[in-house]
Amino acid sequence: MSIIQAMTEKTWDLIVVGGGLTGVAAAVSARRQGLEVLLIEKAGFLGGAPGTLLINPFMPYSTTVDGKRFELSRGFFSELRVLLKELGGYKDGREDIHEEYVKLALDRLVMKEGVRPLLHAVLCGVEKDGETLTAVKVVTKAGVLTFRGRYFIDSTGDADLAVAAGCPYHLGRPDGLCQPMTLCFRIGNVDIPTFQKNRQAMQEKYKQFQAEGKIKNPRENVLIFNTLVDGVLHFNTTRVVKHNPTDPFDVTEAEMIAREQMFEMYYFLRDNCPGFEHSQLLYSAGEIGARESRMIDGEYLLTETDLRDCVKFDDAIAAGNYDIDIHNPEGTGTSHYYFPAGTWYTIPYRSLLPKNADNLLVAGRCISSTHEAQASYRVMPIVTTLGQAAGVAAAVAAKAGVGVKDVDVGKVQEILVENGAFIGK
Ligand SMILES: Cc1cc2nc3c(=O)[nH]c(=O)nc-3n(C[C@H](O)[C@H](O)[C@H](O)COP(=O)(O)OP(=O)(O)OC[C@H]3O[C@@H](n4cnc5c(N)ncnc54)[C@H](O)[C@@H]3O)c2cc1C
Secondary structure (H helix, E strand, O other): OOHHHHHHHOEEEEEEEOOEHHHHHHHHHHHHOOOOEEEEOOOOOOEOHHHHOOOOOOOOOEEEEOOEEEEOOOOHHHHHHHHHHHHOOEOOOOOOEOHHHHHHHHHHHHHHHOOEEEOOOEEEEEEEEOOEEEEEEEEEOOEEEEEEEEEEEEOOOOOHHHHHOOOOEEEOOOOOOOOOEEOOEEEEOOOHHHHHHOHHHHHHHHHHHHHOOOOOOOOOOOOEEEOOOOOOEEEOOOOEOOOOOOOHHHHHHHHHHHHHHHHHHHHHHHHHOOOOOOOEEEEEOOOOEEOOOEEEOEOOOEOHHHHHOOOOOOOEEEEEOOOEEEEOOOOOOEEEEOOOOOOOEEEEHHHHOEOOOOOEEEOOOOOOEOHHHHHHHOOHHHHHHHHHHHHHHHHHHHHHOOOHHHOOHHHHHHHHHHOOOOOOO
């Protein structure tokens, strides 16, 4: 029997669609609870945003309690940091990550744990029996393959699986606009000390060039991060607004606009800014990055008020305090709401539950929430904790033989805490 035949003939305990940090956290966590797990990913590697979009670094995930650093994203996320650090792809405190090490660490992890990965496979449909998903269909080089499962997790970032299953959702804010898309890129051979000395002057020159119409990018400043590679800087600074990340023609146009912005930025820096005289454009991400797209309309809609009030939900499965960081969906400007030191919000299990499906969980940047709430929990540390929670919940449901809405949430919380997670209380 061929591998394809063997994999398509069985019924998996759990199928996870989307192999980003969320999906890997979900798959590994469920596997550790004894489930047989298939992890489906459209790219040629695991990890999602760091590899597909060149996202770096980990955004902040700690606060201060009694004068000491207090980490809010732990469990699988802490484990990932340790793995990356051992490989040399992460440094404590700096929070920069190297995407090649992320890919390698996750390959090794899923193989060690016995998760079955399937790369280069794009979800293209589902089979359903009433409100129960029975199978997913994926497009591969071997044609369309159908995989049957008892439970499913959607960690595609765009809620592709939930939408294919007919679950209700919304796109961005009430007028349908999402946070801007950004094509990240890297510039090498930069004289970093000289750049740092002249950083403020560079920002002022950027504004001047923008005012003179020489720079078309609507972003208010140049957003730059360090990398772990000598002389290389990471740019998260292109901005394409008013394009729908789930409309393929909009995304096509957005990629081209962002590429023009990347070259505009590179030439601006090389020709005008100290430190960049001998710099070289290295590469851009394989895909333009969507900060926000579809979010399910699930059993509980997490709101900005819940976050600002730091609500401690009874069914909390994760916690966070990253600022409500909204890049203007219409043009220039970025707004922030920072949480006071020592405070955090929680995320309820119900926000992972789509309507109209009893064996499907949604994790990652597309859970049930408003535009404003998503602007905070969307960052890598927090979505990884959501993945861990979804994986554990699927396992608890499978062992009890119940739907995901009838899960014993207390049991899920207990297992999460036993495995190092912080659930906010
Ligand atoms: C421009 C930008 C800058 C950001 N900056 C930061 C930052 O500095 N720090 C930070 O912590 N966070 C940052 N974020 C946010 C963060 O990177 C993402 O929100 C987070 O990584 C999302 O994780 P996820 O697992 O939900 O989705 P993803 O990482 O996108 O993973 C989803 C996975 O599913 C796969 N997939 C999607 N659709 C299908 C399908 N139909 N079939 C099969 N597979 C599919 C994708 O290939 C991908 O691997 C940024 C985001 C963007 C876009």
